[in-house]
Amino acid sequence: MKKIIAILLTFSLVVGCACVKDTASDPVKEYLGKYNNHNPQVLTELNDLIKEEGLSEEQGSTYESIMKKQYKDLKYEIVEEKYEGDEAIVTAKISVYDLYKAQKEAEEYKNNHKEEFLSEDKSYDAAKFLEYKLEQMRKTDTRVDYTIEFNVIKKDGKWTLEKITTEDLEKIHGIYNYQNS
Numbered sequence: 001m002k003k004i005i006a007i008l009l010t011f012s013l014v015v016g017c018a019c020v021k022d023t024a025s026d027p028v029k030e031y032l033g034k035y036n037n038h039n040p041q042v043l044t045e046l047n048d049l050i051k052e053e054g055l056s057e058e059q060g061s062t063y064e065s066i067m068k069k070q071y072k073d074l075k076y077e078i079v080e081e082k083y084e085g086d087e088a089i090v091t092a093k094i095s096v097y098d099l100y101k102a103q104k105e106a107e108e109y110k111n112n113h114k115e116e117f118l119s120e121d122k123s124y125d126a127a128k129f130l131e132y133k134l135e136q137m138r139k140t141d142t143r144v145d146y147t148i149e150f151n152v153i154k155k156d157g158k159w160t161l162e163k164i165t166t167e168d169l170e171k172i173h174g175i176y177n178y179q180n181s
Contacts, residue, residue, distance in 0.1 A: 024088035024152040025078045027161040031150075032092070035071040035172065042071065056127070062134045070097050070174055079147075086154035091147060098144040099137050099174035106133040144178070146171040 034042050046067055050060040073096075080091040110117055110129050117132070119125040148171060151162040170176035 022157075022159060024081050024083065024154075024159045025090045027152055027159050028078065028090045028092055028150045029076075031161050031164075032074065032076045032094070032172075035074050038068060038071060043068075055130075059127075059130060059134060062138060066099070066134065066137050067173070070099065073097065074172065088152045088154075088159070090150045090152055092150060093145060093147050094172065095143050095145050096172065096174040097140055098142045099140065100176055100178065101142060101144070102137045102140040103133060103175070104179075106136045109136075144174065146176065146178075148172075 033039075046064060050063055053060075053063075055063060075095040077093050078090060079093050080089075082089045082091075106129075110132070114124075117125055117129045119128075148168045150164070150168075152159050153162060154160070164172075167176065
């Protein structure tokens with residue numbers, strides 16, 4: 001009986017290893033999964049961005065929570081893989097919160113309600129508006145779908161994701177200006 005179990009276990013390990021495919025979509029799934037799983041590298045880049053924006057501690061914390069929700073709730077589906085030798089294009093459809101629309105609507109609101117964003121001395125208070133805009137972004141549950149084509153190449157026998165464009169990063173973050181497309 002022990003020999004049969006040992007043979008079956010060995011057979012399943014061999015078959016299991018033989019079935020693992022190295023596909024061009026693997027690094028794309030890994031990359032998008034880093035956002036879903038709040039990978040430390042992704043969060044470090046987010047925190048670096050927040051520092052560059054010059055936000056107050058409270059505003060930075062709010063923005064961080066908005067983006068963490070965006071990352072966690074990012075949905076994706078690989079819809080196509082096109083191979084040409086050691087190069088491939090992996091097409092993914094993603095669904096994210098439409099933070100672009102929330103920001104645009106906040107701008108429109110500001111333009112129509114300027115008096116709400118004035119300080120005591122009746123001058124424009126950018127901090128008041130930023131807090132309003134962040135609140136609109138935090139509250140949004142409207143989603144937008146994008147299609148992204150990821151370039152992947154095979155290096156040393158392993159598929160590797162090429163540099164992501166700024167436009168595609170904006171899509172992943174939900175801030176892409178799709179009205180100018």
